[in-house]
Amino acid sequence: MARVHNFNAGPAALPLAALERAQRELLDFEGTGMSIIEHSHRGKAFEGVHNEALSLLRELLSIPDDYHVLFLQGGASHQFAMVPLNLLPADKSADYVLTGGWSEKAYEEAGRVGAVRVAASTAEGKRFARIPKQSELSLDANAAYVHITTNNTLFGTQWHDVPETGAVPLVADMSSDFLWRPIDVRRYALIYAGAQKNIGPSGVTVVVARKDLVERGRKDIPKIFQYRTHAENNSLYNTPPTFAIYLVRNVLAIAKEQGGLAEVERKNRAKAGLLYTTLDELSGFYRAPVERESRSVMNVVFRLPTEDLEKRFVAEAAKQGMVGLAGHRVTGGIRVSLYNAVELASVEVLVNFMKDFAKQSG
Numbered sequence: 409m410a411r412v413h414n415f416n417a418g419p420a421a422l423p424l425a426a427l428e429r430a431q432r433e434l435l436d437f438e439g440t441g442m443s444i445i446e447h448s449h450r451g452k453a454f455e456g457v458h459n460e461a462l463s464l465l466r467e468l469l470s471i472p473d474d475y476h477v478l479f480l481q482g483g484a485s486h487q488f489a490m491v492p493l494n495l496l497p498a499d500k501s502a503d504y505v506l507t508g509g510w511s512e513k514a515y516e517e518a519g520r521v522g523a524v525r526v527a528a529s530t531a532e533g534k535r536f537a538r539i540p541k542q543s544e545l546s547l548d549a550n551a552a553y554v555h556i557t558t559n560n561t562l563f564g565t566q567w568h569d570v571p572e573t574g575a576v577p578l579v580a581d582m583s584s585d586f587l588w589r590p591i592d593v594r595r596y597a598l599i600y601a602g603a604q605k606n607i608g609p610s611g612v613t614v615v616v617a618r619k620d621l622v623e624r625g626r627k628d629i630p631k632i633f634q635y636r637t638h639a640e641n642n643s644l645y646n647t648p649p650t651f652a653i654y655l656v657r658n659v660l661a662i663a664k665e666q667g668g669l670a671e672v673e674r675k676n677r678a679k680a681g682l683l684y685t686t687l688d689e690l691s692g693f694y695r696a697p698v699e700r701e702s703r704s705v706m707n708v709v710f711r712l713p714t715e716d717l718e719k720r721f722v723a724e725a726a727k728q729g730m731v732g733l734a735g736h737r738v739t740g741g742i743r744v745s746l747y748n749a750v751e752l753a754s755v756e757v758l759v760n761f762m763k764d765f766a767k768q769s770g
């Protein structure tokens with residue numbers, strides 16, 4: 409069996425042990441004579457998996473009891489609408505910080521629901537090559553909430569400090585850096601993340617939301633869009649994506665077994681450190697456009713001297729078993745996604761290839 413070095417941006421690499429467990433358990437889940445996919449979402453077998461996934465998540469992230477943890481569908485894009493539908497009343501507006509393509513999409517969608525403001529944007533100048541400083545945020549003290557995207561998957565930037573928003577609830581799209589390290593959940597009122605970057609397959613989205621905020625949410629919208637509905641029904645209002653939740657359970661169980669999020673962070677910093685050091689050493693050939701203090705630990709973007717060389721770089725890397733290196737179609741260039749499941753050994757193979765490629769082509 410030949411597994412590749414998978415640097416995909418999402419869906420992305422999953423821990424081999426999580427997949428192997430799924431393979432072992434696929435035909436006969438815990439002696440029940442059927443796979444977990446074939447079980448009722450209201451039966452004992454799935455209930456066990458679901459509750460284990462929830463409690464692992466609570467334990468790994470130290471989620472306080474006054475927060476709901478929900479497994480929803482529709483991806484992070486669905487949350488772009490669900491957040492304002494629930495939290496943006498007609499007499500208020502919401503603040504959005506624009507740091508990349510996904511935050512722009514979230515902002516546009518919220519604008520279809522109610523009043524929105526741009527609290528800061530780094531689109532001007534070197535397009536989205538940095539995260540704004542606290543002093544650049546023009547925050548509305550009466551805003552319904554402030555929305556940020558903690559990691560910008562396309563542009564390779566990441567917030568390394570949580571912005572101070574005073575009494576205004578902070579909402580964060582953490583799709584591409586959820587669980588990359590321990591965080592203080594209390595700094596956020598609501599966190600959402602599509603699973604397919606860091607914690608599982610596509611099809612399930614995690615929402616961590618303060619209970620009082622969910623309680624206060626609008627009631628004049630369809631029930632299916634209300635966080636309250638899913639909270640009151642332990643995410644079982646309708647049929648949840650059972651297989652996706654099962655795989656999330658497998659991934660979280662491994663994260664715990666391997667030492668929890670402190671260890672996950674140590675591994676992630678080692679991987680990104682190695683890659684950025686290599687880029688800096690070879691800066692005559694590779695160009696990393698992101699400002700140093702905004703560099704993402706999850707998505708590392710860089711350019712080569714020409715687009716032709718970039719194409720050759722991607723093609724030759726693929727021949728050597730490294731996939732998923734082409735940048736996003738709107739940004740071009742190279743993007744290396746270093747999510748939790750990517751091993752340091754894969755990054756070592758990549759940097760050796762980068763050194764050889766620069767020597768041959770530079």
Ligand SMILES: *Cc1c(COP(=O)(O)O)cnc(C)c1O
Nearest residue numbers: 483484485510561581583584602
């Ligand atoms: C991938 C991504 C999304 C979109 O996720 P979908 O599950 O495809 O809706 C949104 N925000 C960020 C930061 C992402 O990385």
